[in-house]
Amino acid sequence: MSMRLLRLFGGRNATAPVARERLQILLSHERGLLGQSDLLVTLREEILAVVSKHVALDPDKVLVKLERGKTVSTLEVDIEVPNNFDKSKAIAERRMAG
Amino acid sequence: MAKVLVVTSGKGGVGKTTSTAALGAALAQSGQSVVVVDFDVGLRNLDLVMGAERRVVFDLINVVQGVAKLPQALIRDKRLENLWLLPASQTRDKDALTDEGVGRVIGELRSRFDWILCDSPAGIERGATLAMRYADEAVIVTNPEVSSVRDSDRIIGMLDSKTVRAERGERVEKHVLITRYDPARAARGEMLNIDDILEILATPLLGIIPESQDVLKASNVGTPVTLNDADSAPARAYVDASRRLMGEQVAMVVPAERRGFMNRLLGRRAA
Ligand SMILES: Nc1ncnc2c1ncn2[C@@H]1O[C@H](COP(=O)(O)OP(=O)(O)OP(=O)(O)O)[C@@H](O)[C@H]1O
Ligand SMILES: [Mg+2]
Numbered sequence: 001m002s003m004r005l006l007r008l009f010g011g012r013n014a015t016a017p018v019a020r021e022r023l024q025i026l027l028s029h030e031r032g033l034l035g036q037s038d039l040l041v042t043l044r045e046e047i048l049a050v051v052s053k054h055v056a057l058d059p060d061k062v063l064v065k066l067e068r069g070k071t072v073s074t075l076e077v078d079i080e081v082p083n084n085f086d087k088s089k090a091i092a093e094r095r096m097a098g
Numbered sequence: 099m100a101k102v103l104v105v106t107s108g109k110g111g112v113g114k115t116t117s118t119a120a121l122g123a124a125l126a127q128s129g130q131s132v133v134v135v136d137f138d139v140g141l142r143n144l145d146l147v148m149g150a151e152r153r154v155v156f157d158l159i160n161v162v163q164g165v166a167k168l169p170q171a172l173i174r175d176k177r178l179e180n181l182w183l184l185p186a187s188q189t190r191d192k193d194a195l196t197d198e199g200v201g202r203v204i205g206e207l208r209s210r211f212d213w214i215l216c217d218s219p220a221g222i223e224r225g226a227t228l229a230m231r232y233a234d235e236a237v238i239v240t241n242p243e244v245s246s247v248r249d250s251d252r253i254i255g256m257l258d259s260k261t262v263r264a265e266r267g268e269r270v271e272k273h274v275l276i277t278r279y280d281p282a283r284a285a286r287g288e289m290l291n292i293d294d295i296l297e298i299l300a301t302p303l304l305g306i307i308p309e310s311q312d313v314l315k316a317s318n319v320g321t322p323v324t325l326n327d328a329d330s331a332p333a334r335a336y337v338d339a340s341r342r343l344m345g346e347q348v349a350m351v352v353p354a355e356r357r358g359f360m361n362r363l364l365g366r367r368a369a
Pocket of ligand 1: 310
């Protein structure tokens with residue numbers, strides 16, 4: 001009886017699960033934002049430079065994300081490549097647009 | 099080989115200085131030679147918690163700037179002969195610390211001690227980054243509440259990117275130390291669960307220090323809690339944590355309530 005009573009109280013007032021949920025969501029965002037600093041910015045620029053030698057890219061379509069896991073983290077590189085590979089044309093277009 | 103360990107948190111007032119003193123004393127008690135270094139320039143407190151405030155002559159900044167030699171600034175503990183303190187300056191500000199100067203002092207400390215415990219200031223600014231800069235290991239002091247966990251997450255990110263080890267592609271060994279854990283509030287589901295904290299931070303647990311009057315009593319008299327009342331719950335938890343730092347396997351004890359059922363029901367705090 002006493003334990004059930006306790007659990008009842010605990011259950012009604014338990015705010016810890018809410019805290020956990022909020023933290024998990026918040027941190028997944030913050031890690032993404034923070035991941036943009038330093039290392040990831042450098043990585044992104046260098047990847048962009050390497051790929052741009054061969055393929056005309058829209059720099060905004062190069063995404064680099066880092067996800068921290070328990071034992072390993074994953075670096076996710078997502079590059080959108082246009083179907084039209086004509087580099088000079090794309091660059092010329094960008095110049096005109098800019 | 100010497101180990102440099104930073105005690106850090108991001109958030110202020112979570113128990114970094116208390117933990118630095120307690121872990122330092124516990125390591126020294128088990129025979130290791132230990133120096134605790136106060137990086138909280140301008141707001142030093144480690145000297146007070148260690149009971150050495152009246153013996154400070156020179157400080158970290160004097161040594162970094164070459165005004166004093168390291169042996170002149172080191173203060174030997176009155177109770178344990180292999181425990182030393184390198185105090186922070188109370189008057190200067192943290193801009194007086196340079197990366198290169200801190201590196202030199204840490205290098206010198208490495209040749210003299212088994213353990214170099216760096217008490218970080220709160221925040222993520224220069225003082226905190228310098229305190230962690232040369233660390234091999236880190237104790238991330240975390241209270242079981244949302245803002246502390248969030249700041250710990252931020253600090254973990256910095257340990258993985260802004261330390262010398264990280265820049266060399268090496269790992270800083272990280273441990274979470276949960277402090278000010280209140281078993282009564284945990285039982286009522288009011289406090290973040292330990293498993294949840296560890297899962298969120300994805301970092302192993304070094305220990306759980308209960309909220310306790312014994313911590314306050316120890317700091318009142320200027321004695322690390324592990325020396326002041328070795329039988330108290332926080333002292334035992336810190337000693338266990340120090341043994342884990344030395345690589346021992348010690349079963350984790352989750353602090354439990356020591357109060358009557360009626361008190362628990364009414365949510366009264368322990369006297
Ligand atoms: N386990 C505990 N039980 C009760 N009180 C505690 C405990 N740990 C720390 N305290 C108290 O909390 C306060 C802050 O502790 P402490 O100075 O160690 O934190 P800090 O992280 O170093 O703070 P700062 O960020 O200002 O440097 C102190 O009054 C200390 O006595
Ligand atoms: Mg402090």
